[in-house]
Each structure stands twice: as C-alpha cells, then as structure tokens.
Amino acid sequence: MAIEDRPETLALIEKILKREGYDFVGYDNGEDCVKNYEKDKPDLILLDIMLPGIDGYKVFEKIKTMNKNQKIAFLSALDIGPQAQVKLFKFGMPKYISKPFDPDELVAKVKELLES
Amino acid sequence: MADIDIIIIGAFVALVSLVIVELAIIINSLRYTRQLLRIKDMHEAEIRRAHEKLKSVDKLKTEFMNMAAHELKTPMVPMVGYLQLIDKKKLDSEDRESLEIAIRNTKRLQRLVGDILDIAKLESKVMKFNMEEVRLESLANDAVSSAEPFAKEKKIYLKKVVPKNLPTIKGDAVRITQVLTNLLNNAIKFTDKGGITLKASKTGNSVLVQVVDTGIGIGRKDVGKLFTKFYQADSSGKRKYGGTGLGLAICKEIVKAHGGKIWVTSQLGKGSIFQFTLPSK
Numbered sequence: 367m368a369i370e371d372r373p374e375t376l377a378l379i380e381k382i383l384k385r386e387g388y389d390f391v392g393y394d395n396g397e398d399c400v401k402n403y404e405k406d407k408p409d410l411i412l413l414d415i416m417l418p419g420i421d422g423y424k425v426f427e428k429i430k431t432m433n434k435n436q437k438i439a440f441l442s443a444l445d446i447g448p449q450a451q452v453k454l455f456k457f458g459m460p461k462y463i464s465k466p467f468d469p470d471e472l473v474a475k476v477k478e479l480l481e482s
Numbered sequence: 483m484a485d486i487d488i489i490i491i492g493a494f495v496a497l498v499s500l501v502i503v504e505l506a507i508i509i510n511s512l513r514y515t516r517q518l519l520r521i522k523d524m525h526e527a528e529i530r531r532a533h534e535k536l537k538s539v540d541k542l543k544t545e546f547m548n549m550a551a552h553e554l555k556t557p558m559v560p561m562v563g564y565l566q567l568i569d570k571k572k573l574d575s576e577d578r579e580s581l582e583i584a585i586r587n588t589k590r591l592q593r594l595v596g597d598i599l600d601i602a603k604l605e606s607k608v609m610k611f612n613m614e615e616v617r618l619e620s621l622a623n624d625a626v627s628s629a630e631p632f633a634k635e636k637k638i639y640l641k642k643v644v645p646k647n648l649p650t651i652k653g654d655a656v657r658i659t660q661v662l663t664n665l666l667n668n669a670i671k672f673t674d675k676g677g678i679t680l681k682a683s684k685t686g687n688s689v690l691v692q693v694v695d696t697g698i699g700i701g702r703k704d705v706g707k708l709f710t711k712f713y714q715a716d717s718s719g720k721r722k723y724g725g726t727g728l729g730l731a732i733c734k735e736i737v738k739a740h741g742g743k744i745w746v747t748s749q750l751g752k753g754s755i756f757q758f759t760l761p762s763k
Binding site for chain 1: 548551552555556558559560561562563564566567592
C-alpha cells in the first residue's frame with residue numbers, strides 16, 4: 367500500500383511494484399488509508415509525510431494503534447534533520463526512503479522490508 | 483547667650499544642614515538608580531524583543547529552505563522514475579541514446595539540486611547537526627563500501643587504514659559520511675592507475691583523516707581555490723570529469739561546523755592528499 371498525494375508519483379510507485387509482481391493499493395490521502403486499512407490488510411505501507419488533511423506522522427500513529435506490528439516506511443522529499451530524527455526515534459526509527467528514488471532502489475528497499 | 487551656646491547652636495545648624503544635604507544626595511541617588519533601572523528594563527525588553535524577532539526570522543528562513551528543498555525535489559521524483567522505467571530494449575539506437583542523455587542529465591540535475599540546497603543551508607546556518615559520539619571506523623566502512631563499485635569499475639584499488647583504538651569524535655554521522663564519500667568519489671574520479679587509501683590517525687586532541695590518491699594531481703595555482711564554490715581545476719577538466727563544483731565547498735563547510743580544518747596537498751602527475759581534522763571527544 368502506498369499513500370502519496372501526487373498522482374504521477376503514486377502511479378509511478380504502482381508501476382514499479384506491479385512490475386515486480388506485488389499486489390498494490392494506493393491512496394492520495396491519509397484518511398482513506400486509515401479507513402480502508404482493515405479491509406486492505408497490507409504487508410507494507412509506503413507513507414508520504416506531507417499529505418493533505420492528516421500528515422504522515424499522524425497516519426503512522428493511527429495505523430500503529432490498530433496494528434502495532436504493521437510494517438511502515440516513510441517515503442519523502444523532506445530532509446531528515448535532527449528534529450525529524452527525534453520524531454522518528456519516538457516511532458521506533460522506521461525505514462526512511464528519500465525522494466527522488468531510483469526504481470531499482472525502491473524495489474530493493476521494499477524487498478528488504480518485506481523480508482525483515 | 484553664652485558664646486558656648488552660640489557655638490553649640492552653630493554646630494547643630496551645620497550638622498542639620500549636612501544631614502539635609504546628605505539626604506538630598508541619597509534621595510537623588512535613589513531617583514537616578516530608579517531611572518537607571520527603568521532604562522535597563524527598557525533595554526532588556528528591547529533586547530528580548532529583538533531576540534524574539536531574530537528567532538522568528540531564523541525560523542522563517544529554516545522553514546523557507548526546507549519547503550524550497552521539498553518543492554524542488556518533488557517534481558524530480560516522477561522525472562527520474564519514469565525515465566528509468568522506459569524499456570530500452572524497445573527503442574532503436576538513436577532513441578536509446580536520447581533516453582540515456584536525458585537520464586544522465588536528470589541525475590546531474592538531481593545532484594546539483596541536492597548540492598545547492600546543502601551549500602545554501604550550510605552558509606545560512608539553517609543546516610542543523612545531530613551531534614553525537616561517533617566511531618570514525620564505522621563511518622569509514624560505510625563510505626568505502628559505497629565508493630567501492632566505482633573503484634572496481636576503474637580497476638583501481640581502494641584501501642582503508644583505520645586503527646581500532648582511534649578515539650571517538652563528536653559529530654553528525656550522516657554529514658561526516660557525506661564528507662568521506664565525497665572525497666573518496668573525487669579521488670576515484672581523478673585516478674586512473676594505482677588507487678586510493680583512506681587513512682585515519684590521532685593527532686593531539688583531534689583525529690586526522692586522509693584520502694590519499696595516485697591520480698592526476700592538482701597544479702599549484704588551483705590548490706588554494708579548490709574549496710571555492712563552482713571552482714573546478716580547469717575548464718577541460720570540467721567537461722571530462724563532470725561534477726557540480728560544489729562538493730568540496732560542502733565538505734569545507736561541514737568540517738568547519740564540526741570545529742575542524744580541511745586542506746589539500748598535491749603534486750601534479752603524482753597524486754593528492756585531501757585531509758581534514760575533527761576534534762576527538
């Protein structure tokens with residue numbers, strides 16, 4: 367599952383992952399992801415941070431209260447400075463994939479996360 | 483009235499006058515003190531206001547830089563991604579070449595955007611450092627393993643000589659790795675035979691890191707200018723070797739922010755030693 371507000375980027379992630387044979391569901395906002403979470407039951411969530419409505423950090427918290435073992439990786443163009451690192455530390459340091467990413471790099475990180 | 487009485491009365495009047503004068507001085511002093519305290523309070527409030535203002539300007543500057551970085555990187559995501567998704571096998575040789583040029587330049591633009599944002603953040607002191615106790619050896623391992631494929635591609639050696647008992651340093655692990663990676667990649671770029679050695683040693687209260695290469699070396703006139711933004715050793719070099727011309731300026735700012743020094747010694751045709759110090763903990 368990916369949550370990304372830019373349609374072109376969401377479609378790109380879908381294309382890359384489907385080409386590798388993964389099932390994919392995407393949302394352009396956090397609310398829909400939370401609403402459909404129980405139905406979708408994703409193995410992995412790729413989560414943008416700057417989203418309209420509730421941001422990626424809030425989505426992270428909501429999903430983790432529903433399922434504390436859910437695998438989630440942030441996918442963002444934001445620079446991870448000390449403040450964001452403190453925030454991520456509180457969340458147990460989830461994986462962070464920086465944008466822009468190479469398709470091969472994304473696939474490698476998704477594989478690594480699913481196998482961890 | 484006896485003379486003695488007059489003298490006593492005179493002395494008493496003098497004493498009273500003296501007390502009055504003293505009282506007047508004390509009252510005046512108190513008034514001045516109060517005024518001074520008021521002025522001090524006013525100044526302090528002014529300084530506080532100025533400080534608050536500066537803090538909010540600083541916050542705005544940081545927010546602006548972070549937003550600019552985010553907005554510049556966002557359109558690069560589909561640009562970089564979709565170009566690389568195109569199936570090259572389906573293209574004829576001319577189209578394939580066009581695609582490769584587009585990909586190469588998109589990656590260059592991506593590096594340039596990253597470097598410009600880094601130098602802007604460093605120079606405007608917006609870049610925040612996550613200072614912690616770090617072991618240089620593990621950072622050197624990361625930097626060497628990320629540079630290794632490039633050295634292998636050029637069939638040159640890449641060695642690491644870092645003693646196990648090196649003192650720890652206080653620094654931002656991500657940024658120090660950035661400096662190491664940058665210096666190693668630079669050395670690989672300018673070395674066609676022989677190779678590169680990454681060395682570290684203790685010197686006084688610092689750790690000295692050296693990247694020694696057997697590359698083309700740098701002429702005396704260029705050595706002093708290498709850490710200047712957009713400076714490249716010569717225009718033909720710029721075409722042959724590429725790069726943003728910002729890497730060494732970024733390294734200099736990062737090392738400076740850690741309280742260290744960076745410099746280079748070089749001999750044309752024989753190789754260069756890029757070295758920097760970082761205060762040990």
